[in-house]
Amino acid sequence: MESIGVLLTCPMNPYLEQELDKRFKLFRFWDFPSANDLFREHSNSIRAVVGNSFIGADAQMIEALPKMEIVSSFSVGLDKIDLVRCKEKGIRVTNTPDVLTEDVADLALALILATLRRICESDRYVRSGSWKKGDFKLTTKFTGKSVGIIGLGRIGSAIAKRAEGFSCPISYHSRTEKPGTNYKYYPSVVELASNCQILVVACALTPETRHIINREVINALGPKGVVINIGRGLHVDEPELVSALVEGRLGGAGLDVFENEPNVPEELLAMDNVVLLPHVGSGTVETRKDMADLVLGNLEAHFLNKPLLTPVV
Numbered sequence: 001m002e003s004i005g006v007l008l009t010c011p012m013n014p015y016l017e018q019e020l021d022k023r024f025k026l027f028r029f030w031d032f033p034s035a036n037d038l039f040r041e042h043s044n045s046i047r048a049v050v051g052n053s054f055i056g057a058d059a060q061m062i063e064a065l066p067k068m069e070i071v072s073s074f075s076v077g078l079d080k081i082d083l084v085r086c087k088e089k090g091i092r093v094t095n096t097p098d099v100l101t102e103d104v105a106d107l108a109l110a111l112i113l114a115t116l117r118r119i120c121e122s123d124r125y126v127r128s129g130s131w132k133k134g135d136f137k138l139t140t141k142f143t144g145k146s147v148g149i150i151g152l153g154r155i156g157s158a159i160a161k162r163a164e165g166f167s168c169p170i171s172y173h174s175r176t177e178k179p180g181t182n183y184k185y186y187p188s189v190v191e192l193a194s195n196c197q198i199l200v201v202a203c204a205l206t207p208e209t210r211h212i213i214n215r216e217v218i219n220a221l222g223p224k225g226v227v228i229n230i231g232r233g234l235h236v237d238e239p240e241l242v243s244a245l246v247e248g249r250l251g252g253a254g255l256d257v258f259e260n261e262p263n264v265p266e267e268l269l270a271m272d273n274v275v276l277l278p279h280v281g282s283g284t285v286e287t288r289k290d291m292a293d294l295v296l297g298n299l300e301a302h303f304l305n306k307p308l309l310t311p312v313v
């Protein structure tokens with residue numbers, strides 16, 4: 001397979017990059033002065049693209065690479081891939097589901113606890129020497145709080161299972177009611193937000209779920225409510241979230257993702273009732289290795305004419 005051209009869209013994982021380099025003819029997008037330079041020189045050699053949640057395969061790339069057969073994404077989310085165009089052109093698409101579910105769910109719980117119990121703020125309190133001047137303020141209990149989850153797929157269900165361990169009543173919103181759960185279903189996000197204290201975004205980003213957290217939802221959650229986002233930045237209307245926090249219409253937020261990563265709204269940086277993470281939901285050594293192996297396994301399956309391990313298209 002050493003002669004098969006594979007394009008890696010951005011640096012994402014050293015092990016993955018090294019293995020791709022060993023097994024294929026690897027092109028690194030960032031080695032070229034511009035996309036046009038790459039496309040001009042190599043458009044006829046690239047048969048596979050490996051992207052992630054930052055740079056996938058958009059319409060321009062798909063049009064520019066006529067020999068592209070497969071996009072093997074180092075992510076579970078598919079929002080950076082033009083799936084419609086891939087389908088039209090018969091380009092296969094794979095992602096990395098399941099292997100990252102536990103890590104992302106763990107991180108959602110960590111964000112809830114960190115936000116309610118002010119873990120980061122109290123860490124700063126100790127480091128700055130403030131403890132010597134007095135005890136840290138009281139925070140908010142998590143056990144028993146009602147948790148609303150948007151999207152009860154693999155990750156949403158894993159978050160629910162963990163929150164059950166904290167005796168939290170669980171409710172959810174998704175396109176359709178899920179059979180076989182005891183969690184309460186709300187057909188509208190506003191209704192879900194009105195009936196929970198912690199609202200967790202765990203759905204895929206699609207045109208329908210863009211800005212699913214908007215002013216109305218935030219107001220329904222209220223001044224004691226907390227938003228947790230481990231999905232995508234675009235799930236949240238960020239200026240609305242910021243103004244609700246500034247005005248005290250929302251109690252707090254735990255965010256792993258942002259609209260314009262790695263840029264985070266300036267106002268959030270100064271707030272103690274928010275916890276801000278650099279998009280690290282699946283960011284453990286173990287999980288990133290499993291994701292890389294899935295990417296490689298899908299590419300090899302494709303080029304050996306075997307069934308894909310995790311096909312999407």
Ligand SMILES: O=CC(=O)O
Pocket residue numbers: 053074075076077078100281282
């Ligand atoms: O954001 C990360 C992913 O989609 O895997």
